[in-house]
Amino acid sequence: MKNREILLVKRPDGEPTDEHLSIEEAAIPALSDGEAIVRLLYVSVDPYMRGRMNEGKSYVEPFQLNQPMEGGAVAEVIESQSDKLQVGDIVTGSLPWREYTAIAAESVRKIDPALGPVTTSLHILGMTGLTAYFGLMDIGRPQEGETVVVSGAAGAVGSTVVQIATIAGARVVGIAGSEEKVQLVKQLGADEVINYQTEDVSSALAEACPNGVDIYFDNVGGDISDAVYPLLNKFARIVQCGAISSYNKKDDQGPRIQHYLIKSSALIKGFTVGDYRERYPEGLQHLSKWLQEGKLTYEETITEGFENIPQAFFGLFTGENIGKQLVKVNEPSRFGS
Ligand SMILES: NC(=O)c1ccc[n+]([C@@H]2O[C@H](COP(=O)([O-])OP(=O)(O)OC[C@H]3O[C@@H](n4cnc5c(N)ncnc54)[C@H](OP(=O)(O)O)[C@@H]3O)[C@@H](O)[C@H]2O)c1
Structure with a gap:
């Protein structure tokens, strides 16, 4: 050996x-x-x-x-x-x-x-599925008809969030980095998907979210998030799951976001999935039920x-x-x- x-x-x-x-x-x-x-x-x-x-x-x-x-x-x-x-x-x-x-x-x-x-124990029935479930359901708390924007929408967490938000009856707008990813996110149920590599994110978002943004599930941070903040609705919730755009940067500066939060009375909450350790069985029960029912899939x-x-x-x-x-x-x- x-x-x-x-x-x-x-x-x-x-x-x-x-x-x-x-x-x-x-x-x-x-x-x-x-x-x-x-x-x-x-x-x-x-x-x-x-x-x-x-x-x-x-x-x-x-x-x-x-x-x-x-x-x-x-x-x-x-x-x-x-x-x-x-x-x-x-x-x-x-x-x-x-x-x-x-x-x-x-x-x-x-x-x-x-x-x-x-x-599946490494994604949809594991860490990334649970991250999507608890971040969206516990912090985002989607209501029927609300607009949910998901960055990193074709990734492991993002693609699961898109589907759970769809199950919750929300209007879902995804943001992803290629045409192939855009098509996948649409297939997963998103109403609109923006390709941030080829489109101007601010104007594409304004068009895709005519009623503003109620929940922003953020996997990436950086310029993409800067484009979302001006669209936040009253009592919007920002689920700060990840910020991959800055992980390789020593110094990442952006617009100050405080005034957007004040104007919209928005909540921004960071979390790690481990915060929900005690509730993993509940999350897994929902995820596996949706998987069995064909409401949830994975790539x-x-x-x-x-x-x-x-x-x-x-x-x-x-x-x-x-x-x-x-x-x-x-x-x-x-x-x-
Ligand atoms: N809070 C928690 O407990 C928790 C748990 C798991 C993951 N996370 C976080 O959630 C996020 C997604 O994780 P994941 O496991 O699902 O990864 P993933 O989304 O499957 O893979 C990473 C994706 O990020 C996108 N990306 C990379 N660099 C980018 C940039 N500069 N700007 C915008 N997008 C970029 C790429 O997609 P595009 O081609 O679309 O750019 C890439 O495919 C990460 O930030 C991760 O750290 C948090």
Whole structure:
């Protein structure tokens, strides 16, 4: 057995590139009581990982230099000294970017491949689905007929928000970065979709939102958000989910937004999905019901190969993905997909 891992070897100043990550040979994991050895199947790459490459205080610890990157993953148990995990079990949890790892049985959750594709635990029935659900339903609180604007609308979170807002009976306006993405977001139920790469966002938004904006679900920040603020209606809600346009910038200045908030009595609230940890079962119940009823669907962009994890991650910042960006590292040995 050969083993490889991907280490953070340098902290980026701007965009993450190959010079910041290094693929190295890793030791073969040794097994202790209560542990299992897992083989990576799928890795989720996520924008928040860029923040963890920086030093400093955040809601989650920074990645350590010369240690593996880590994040949401699906893996298969190949050896076990725990009565909680059997060889062949498929598990999900936060795992290092390493092909084979020894884990404590309690650090992962078993998933049942018979219930659906195992990758869904990394998006629609996992972190990004829950982010969309709680951000929109708890902070946005959409009412029938309200106008919801979603930035990053073709991404993992955004594409789910578009669909949940549609289920809630809202009028949905998406913003995305290519014609292909615009078509997808329309198919997901959006009433209007703006291509921010080819259109003037301010005038396109004014046209697409004749009754103003009641909820802005913001995944990107920056210039796109600056174009939304002037359209906020009285008591609008801004769900500050992400700001990917600024993750690679040291200094990102924009218009002051306070007067827009005052004029519209608007609420702006940042959150992380972990704030809702206690309520995950409620979120998962809704998401899986809508999925079963065919009201919710998902898109995946799957890159193949452990060595291509860095490129898949970098591509998030240049819009390479549609829906959830995953990397397939291995085929499960017992189950077909
Ligand atoms: N608060 C939370 O707990 C939480 C949880 C998960 C994710 N998030 C945040 O939610 C946002 C979306 O995450 P995701 O996992 O769903 O990622 P994603 O949207 O699937 O992928 C990132 C997308 O962002 C867009 N993008 C990249 N650079 C941009 C820029 N400069 N300006 C505008 N758009 C840009 C690209 O699409 P285009 O081609 O359309 O530009 C890209 O495909 C991120 O900001 C992330 O940090 C927050």
